[in-house]
Amino acid sequence: MGSGDGTPARGTPPAERLLNLVIALVNTSAAMTKQQVRSGVNGYGDAPSTEAFERMFERDKDTLRALGIPIVTVDAGGHSDEVGYRIDNDAYALGPVDLTPAELGVVALAAQLWSDKTLRTDMSRAMTKLRAAGAGEAATDAVAGLAPRVRAAGDAYVPLLEAVSERRDVSFRYRAASTGQVLTRHVEPWRIAARGSGWYLVGFDRARGAARVFRLSRIAGRVRVGARSGAFDVPAEVDVDAMLGERVGVTRRAVLAVVPERAQALRARVLRRPDGAADEGAQGEGAGGARRAARGRDVVEVEFRSLSAFADEVAAYGAAVVVLEPADLRADVVRRLSAAAALDASVDGEGNRG
């Protein structure tokens, strides 16, 4: 496979050969054998040898199936082993969609969500099909000004999606975040998810005997997809957010001492008056805050879920925000700051305390 000599230098263009194959397989009364395709369908007579024809026909079938064209194989006749091909006419057609112009506008915008070249190609084809289904002119007023985008998922997306859809297991080389080591992982893939700026695979890690999350950008090299479909069952409930740690534990409250006028983005999240304003002085003094008001600073209460993510955010404000409570958050922030305070230690003597 793949020697590339299957396509004749001249003759029927590939798109027209594919078109004639589709028309032939839609209109055939029972089915067509390979031989009938080769001798009957425009474009296949160009193949210089049986091998070249076989390659061409196999590739064309794959292409058509990828486009959603349902090619099925049937026994060609009682007294022969030969397989026949036809298109399942019931499965061929798009169900009635009947999109209003506003809805088509929404769909056209959704089609622009993806950044990967493969997905963008898929989407432009999907839009061609929907437009062919007779939808009117797209009206974009309903979604005027919106531009939703997700970052490119990368090369792993297509094989992983195939594996998830057909419940095939996968293996891939994966770079562990903790150690940087690259190891082969065997996974039953359940879901592909995009959160924040990352793409993730959620699935069952065979070697570890437990559900795991993998970041697609850390997959090194190709994803190998298992031969057997329906190889495992996906749990009825897959809570992607819980697995990504976005909803771990409960919402907690932190008490912070903030330099006046500073950390506005943080303040704005905390206490929001019903009219949407977040004016100076609107920060209420919660029960915890009043207790230990640091003079010269505003004491505010903020809700957080992920300790480490919130510690990152607070540490980034430097001296402008001091954590009063809880103690574990305070310790986490101090740990970050202590490490950062040593960043110039190895440079040379001159940067020290001053």
Place this chain on the structure above:
Amino acid sequence: MAERADDRLVRLLGLVAYLDDAGPVEVEELAQRFGVSPRQVREDVDALWVSGTPGYMPDDLIDFDAFSLEDGVVALTQARGMTRPLRLGTREAVALVAALRAMHASPAVQADRGRAAVVASALDKLTAATGEAASAVDVRLAGDDDPQVMATVSGALTRGRRLHLRYVNAADVVSERDVDPARLVTQDGSTYLVGWCLRAGGRRTFRVDRILAARALDVPVEDHGLPGPGSSDDLGADVWGQVASRSAPAATLVLASAARWVAEEVPAESVRDLPDGSIEVRLRVTNPAWLRRLLLANGPDVVAVSPPEVARDAAEAARRALDAYALDDAAVEPAPGADPGNGSGGGLA
């Protein structure tokens, strides 16, 4: 570059199905509908004209009215059974349904009830037509934007009204400004307002979760020649243009493997895996405050920083912060001016 055969095939089949249903259609209109040139439509018609069922005698072929075509109208007279629109492939259906779901759940859509209803009905129809439940792919566009800010911004965008914003930038500096909104961009988990800032006299990008307050003014937006909705200009430049630029000074960070996400989320110029599992990230940062914050938050995972000024700047800010903690422990008023580099975030929206 030549068009891919599969893309052209989908359009050829689509043309037949559409024309069978719609009746005679002008070449120009077909070109617009299928997003190709009128010349391409004519080439497609020529290709269809010689295609059909084996035998390829005149009665076997797809046929058009030749006289109409001379007048620039495509009239299908024989479809050879290809009258039904082709269904979506699995990948197409999964991606489209997942995108609609993500849009439906996004704050920018939820901020407007009418908008949410249109997205919901499009999603319902697509799901029904494709039979695709799309549980294979799960996309969430953005998190916790203030619904009121979002409603105000999105309403002003829809009605073409100028906005008055109270905004805090990445350097923690608050400003008030009037903005003519152009687009709401959702990317990498955040929502951004792209608009014309009247104070700056230029195009600016604002993170919606840093808009402290928004008010729609009774002033219609002016045309500033900003790219409109649906334009696909470089959103990355919108989003990152404020902290990174090719001409800015370079900084190099060596990070422990645990901080790999940093390399994945910031506009790195280059990323190199080092033999011990750590990574070297090279950045060009226009805004020193942004880099300082990055280092403060990730101190334990930062192995080395160069140039030394950058390390010193972050370390000094960290020491000031630790002093504030020490003061708090002693229950003493914090020293005035214990406040890292405010005002160094010039150039930010």
